[in-house]
Amino acid sequence: MYDSNVSTPLGGYTVPRLTNKRQSVLEAPEGDLFDLEIVRAHLRFPNPKENDYLKDIILPTAIGAVEDYIGRALLTRKVKMTMDCVPGLGGEDSYRSGNGYFPVTFSNVGAFRWFELLGSPVSEVEAFTYFEEDGTEKTFDDTNYLVDLEDKDRLARIVLQRGALWPTALQVAKALSITYYIGYGDKDAVPPQLKHAVLLITTALFTNRGDSADSQDLVLHFPQVKALLAPFIMMNFTTI
Secondary structure (H helix, E strand, C coil): CCCCCCCCCCCCCCCCCCCCCEEEEEECCCCCCCCCCHHHHHHHCCCHHHHHHHHHHHHHHHHHHHHHHHCCEEEEEEEEECCCCCCEEEEECCEECCCCEHHHHHHHHHHHHEEEECCCCEEEEEHHHHHHHECEEEEEHHHHHEEECCCCCCCCCCEEECCCCCCCCCCCCCEEEEEEEEECCCCHHHCHHHHHHHHHHHHHHHHCCCCCCHHHHHHCCCEEHHHHHHHHHHHCCCCC
């Protein structure tokens, strides 16, 4: 029987095993977060000749600063996350972690049973595929797992169903591929607090062009900006 009091050596594979996640954008968001006239009104009608500078440089920088700070995507986009391995090395009769092997029933509990998806909020998981050692891509049937995405204040999870097993004999890196959508939807679905924070940062960046500009870090710590963003910051303490 597994003894939870037995410590796992720090060397080699630890519990939970790091799965080396990476994320890439497959399809950029459709549409803009704001109509340009709204932004110009907030800035008290800047020179129309600077529309391109505002739209192509300042606004994307402000939106990116907000998204990076809170760990959430505003407008919906399609992304792909890859993982080098499942959270535990699977076999027909055992799962490996640390220096020991555990009965396959252990794969249905604890850290072996689920992993989180990068990015938030997740609205839909489109596909879950894996690559065998020879590079063949196969679909991991959706009857094998549950997609847990209802709580938008926590990262979405892929949870292995009872009796199911993670795929085995995988290629050495980027063995798992999950395609999904993150973001609140279109511009009308983005919470007004986040849109207001984007406007405040846009104002600071547009007003200060570099000679006396506040750095992005300082802009994010303006009391008004922090008050708007604080309730939306995603906290993630896991490694799987």
